[in-house]
Amino acid sequence: MKVLFVHQNMPGQYREFASWLGAKGTHEIVFLTQRRNNPKIGGVRTVQYAPHHKPAQDAFGLSKVWEEATGAGFGAASAARKLDDEGFRPDIIIGHTGWGEMLFLKQIWPDVPILGLFEYFYRATGGPVGFDPEEPVNAHAPFLLEARNAVPYAALHQVDRGIVPTQWQHDRFPPGFQDKLHVLHDGIRTDQLLPDPDVRLRLGRLEHHVSRDDEIITYIARNMERTRGFHQFMRALPKILNARPNARVIAIGGSETSYGKASDHPGGLRGEMEAEVGHLIDWSRVHFVGRVPYPEFCKIIQVSRCHIYLTMPFVLSWSMMEAMAMQATIVAADVAPVQEVMTHGKTGLLVDFFDPDALAAQVAEVLENPQAYAHLGPAARNHVVENYDFLTKSLPGLVDHINALVPPDKAITL
Structure with missing residues (x-):
């Protein structure tokens, strides 16, 4: 299988999965990222992209996040087009939707399924905004927060399936997201993280x-x-x-x-x-x-x-x-x-x-x-x-989500 990971700060939530997949040695894996001095992951080729555009410091607040997201999205899409010209066409795209990098990848590969990570939906209540009386909320906050949600709203229509790490994060999203969003944590390497009484x-x-x-x-x-x-x-x-x-x-x-x-x-x-x-x-x-x-x-x-x-x-x-x-x-x-x-x-x-x-x-x-x-x-x-163990809980769940989106002959085996 050919797999494209997308995360502006490689490896992000895909630290364990990209390493596990690369170690199998049976897949062609590319990681698209903005990050320089990327960590080396065995079996994974890193491709760095630059945002096509960034908003000015004094850009209009209600559109600034969207302007930045589309600049990142177009930069990622331009890098994806170059990959396509070189002969790399992924069987699946796996990435974080929060920064706009995934917004235009369907313009390059319309038929390639996308499994997107949705991390947070901004609301004026129930989260950190307005929680602490020492941080009073100004009258513009609800407008700014809703404007930030333009990115997940747009990303929802670009992905074929979405993952949210916890139930609390899942419940922050409005009902229109629910059919596509599945709760699955990134996973903890409990086999490696152990107590040490002699430390x-x-x-x-x-x-x-x-x-x-x-x-x-x-x-x-x-x-x-x-x-x-x-x-x-x-x-x-x-x-x-x-x-x-x-x-x-x-x-x-x-x-x-x-x-x-x-x-x-x-x-x-x-x-x-x-x-x-x-x-x-x-x-x-x-x-x-x-x-x-x-x-x-x-x-x-x-x-x-x-x-x-x-x-x-x-x-x-x-x-x-x-x-x-x-x-x-x-x-x-x-x-x-x-x-x-x-x-x-x-x-x-x-x-x-x-x-x-x-x-x-x-x-x-x-x-x-x-x-x-x-x-x-x-x-x-x-x-x-x-x-929340990675190997026994998160990994099988993630593989199931991927295999639900790709043909049987491309399925990942544990």
């Missing part, structure tokens, strides 16, 4: 390694921003550290803004929160390590006695489910996307997103009485293995 980790300014014997608290987000509750994490730190004088905190993440409004503080949200609560924090026990390589991320989770996962109602982070797979004891925000995957008292502990005191008290309790919560990590891992 040892070196932190930069310490002369000794830390291990599972230490009181290590962890927090992880792609970027330290309000959507991922960084402000509430920082507000909880003084009480956590005061209650547990031997505790140490490791925070992973960048200082940019992926979602929502950026902080007006020159030091970003981290600078803003340090100005608010920094005088109450023992900084000798707090380690901001930035973004780290994946193996180091795993070690940090494995050494953690209590992992904090905060989010507004939004797309669930892989890191939470990866932490569950590694049997972390997790204290998480009590919001709908988390509730879909985690049950309070059984696979984790849920606290009010807006109550940093409750967060601090729960974390301190876990650190003080780890044996009382020792059942949570194994139960969390079992839940992820049974419902």
Whole structure:
């Protein structure tokens, strides 16, 4: 089979599947992406494309996202036409619909089926917009959000079938999408993500390694921003550290803004929160390590006695489910996307997103009485293995979706 993957930031949600498919050695695979310095995936040829057009910084807000999406779509289509001229005609196209790259591929290959990933539908209620009173919504927000939905609306008519990672994300889409959308998570490599009771980790300014014997608290987000509750994490730190004088905190993440409004503080949200609560924090026990390589991320989770996962109602982070797979004891925000995957008292502990005191008290309790919560990590891992494992759940489901769209002689075998 000839397969075309499309994702502006290769490999994205196709990290595991593209690697698995490429390793079979029986398919011709091309990955179309904007990303430079692409990761090398065995058996996969990477083709970089450039957007044909990008909107001006001061472009009209209600059409800016659509202008950017069509520029990306035309750039991807131009690269696809070149592939076709070279003799590559895919049997199926698999890609993310969110940025417009998939909008015009049917103009190149009208009869090639498309399996599209739909990640998020924007609404003025029920998600991160308007959730936090500290981020008031202006009168234009509903119009801007609906304008962003021009991309998924258009993409719906370009794909033959759609996948949504979770039920909560699925339910954000309007009824007109439902016939084409199927819930299937990207998958967690639970066979590789395991607990390690003997893990040892070196932190930069310490002369000794830390291990599972230490009181290590962890927090992880792609970027330290309000959507991922960084402000509430920082507000909880003084009480956590005061209650547990031997505790140490490791925070992973960048200082940019992926979602929502950026902080007006020159030091970003981290600078803003340090100005608010920094005088109450023992900084000798707090380690901001930035973004780290994946193996180091795993070690940090494995050494953690209590992992904090905060989010507004939004797309669930892989890191939470990866932490569950590694049997972390997790204290998480009590919001709908988390509730879909985690049950309070059984696979984790849920606290009010807006109550940093409750967060601090729960974390301190876990650190003080780890044996009382020792059942949570194994139960969390079992839940992820049974419902979200890549090899046994996501991979067979994805193969079934693909095989439903291609002729029998092109079907993928497990």
